[in-house]
Amino acid sequence: MSYDVVIVGGGPAGLSAALALGRARKRVLLCDAGARRNAAAEHIHNFVTRDGTPPQEFREIGRRQLAAYPSVEARDLRVEAIAGTRGAFQVTSAAGTVEARRILLCTGLIDEPLAIQGFRELWGRSIYQCPYCHGWEVQDRRWGYLARGVQFLEFPLLLRGWTRDVVVFTSGAFDVQADIRARLGAAGIHVEARPVARLIARDDRLEGIQLSDGATIRCEVLFAHPPQRQVDLVRTLGVALDDDGFVQVDPMRRETSVPGIYAGGDLVSRMQGAILAAASAMQAAAMLNHELTAELVAGGGAGGPE
Ligand SMILES: Cc1cc2nc3c(=O)[nH]c(=O)nc-3n(C[C@H](O)[C@H](O)[C@H](O)COP(=O)(O)OP(=O)(O)OC[C@H]3O[C@@H](n4cnc5c(N)ncnc54)[C@H](O)[C@@H]3O)c2cc1C
Structure with missing residues (x-):
């Protein structure tokens, strides 16, 4: 199976990026599994239109809205490994290995109690x-x-x-x-x-x-403010981290130090909040979509699902 983008992580960041990329007619696989930052919280606040929503309901609404976009597949899967290079990544989970042109990391952070x-x-x-x-x-x-x-x-x-x-x-x-x-x-x-x-x-x-x-x-x-760390997958990819342990990205393009791997959400910033994570991943999605579309149309493709 081959995708334009595999998004790792289905919190506010990953859901927002998947929505943007689905609406841009890209073939997307969203994989989400494991702990999420706000798992212990009873409600999400300070997200306009979602103030007071339980975190699980927030995610269910996000998944429901994605279902309207046929080029987006959302699965409860943990990504175990990512190999390859820009344009030809191999993403491995318990369901097997798929190909992806780009990777978008939205894996959040782990708070150490x-x-x-x-x-x-x-x-x-x-x-x-x-x-x-x-x-x-x-x-x-x-x-x-x-x-x-x-x-x-x-x-x-x-x-x-x-x-x-x-x-x-x-x-x-x-x-x-x-x-x-x-x-x-x-x-x-x-x-x-x-x-x-x-x-x-x-x-x-x-x-x-x-x-x-x-x-x-x-x-x-x-x-x-307990110490925070990146999830294991991010640590194995070799993307550069800053002195505080956040994934370094180009401020505009949101690409990490590894070409073709982008990042958005809590893992890139001390400014952490659901709406901020959603916005940061949306920016990453828009930037990588622009590049990907230019690449596809230059090769004679339609830039969307063929
Ligand atoms: C207790 C608490 C309460 C909070 N309350 C609020 C609030 O009220 N309002 C607010 O705006 N913000 C709140 N926040 C902050 C908010 O939860 C985060 O800013 C937001 O969840 C970040 O979104 P994200 O998508 O970057 O990461 P997350 O929401 O953490 O999502 C990342 C997802 O990636 C998944 N993942 C990680 N590795 C893999 C892998 N290898 N394969 C597949 N999936 C993977 C994780 O399991 C997780 O589901 C709270 C945080 C905490 C700790």
Whole structure:
């Protein structure tokens, strides 16, 4: 079987790219399997027309809309390997190997849970990474921020837009310089340096944070930025990553360092959100479609399904 494009990953990024390429009459295989970033979240917010939609429903709507485009095939398959070069890639999954002219990586990122008792269970329920996504629902409560380094200490100032009551937990892992402490203090933000021992929950919701000396601090919502990593497939492809571990792409064309392999969505950027991922992959799709169409028509083809 031969496709113009194989898209790896069927989250907001992959679905958006598949829609654009289907409407551009390209033969597309969308493969999706495995963990997705917002699996723990109850609702997607801040995506216009989809505010409050459960993540699974969001994907089902995306798949339903793709079904209107006969040149797009969406399958629940994990891509295990990609070989070959621009114009002639071989993509292998449990269903066998197919050919593709271009690859579009929309594989998202993996969040590595922090090693704090209770973190994994509360992630997406009482622990969030983005106040634009989940701040509104929990505004004006007591919020905490688990800071992993001094470079993260601008973030709690942003949180003040949603609540007056913010505590920063450093676990004493780094020093907070006097000027930063003063800025936080002026915003009414307390810095707690005693190490966090565990998170206390009731009915799957955070109630408090127990410190190593046994003291408990009341806290209903936590924000955190756990470390992130690329999925294994991306690591095996040899595409260049930047210093922060994001896949490097040409800012306009969205091509990676490996010719013919493009990328869009969370895996390329610290600015992570469903609508941003969809837009970034749509850009990649448009850019690679332009190239592909030029190539096909130059060879005498129609530029669409023959
Ligand atoms: C807890 C939480 C809550 C969030 N809430 C919101 C919110 O309310 N609003 C918002 O805008 N954003 C939210 N986000 C961020 C949002 O989920 C991401 O920005 C968005 O999902 C990124 O889309 P993506 O398509 O790039 O990646 P993903 O949605 O992660 O999709 C990537 C897909 O690729 C698949 N994949 C990976 N490797 C392979 C492979 N080898 N073969 C086949 N498939 C593969 C994965 O299984 C996954 O399904 C939240 C994130 C988290 C962690």
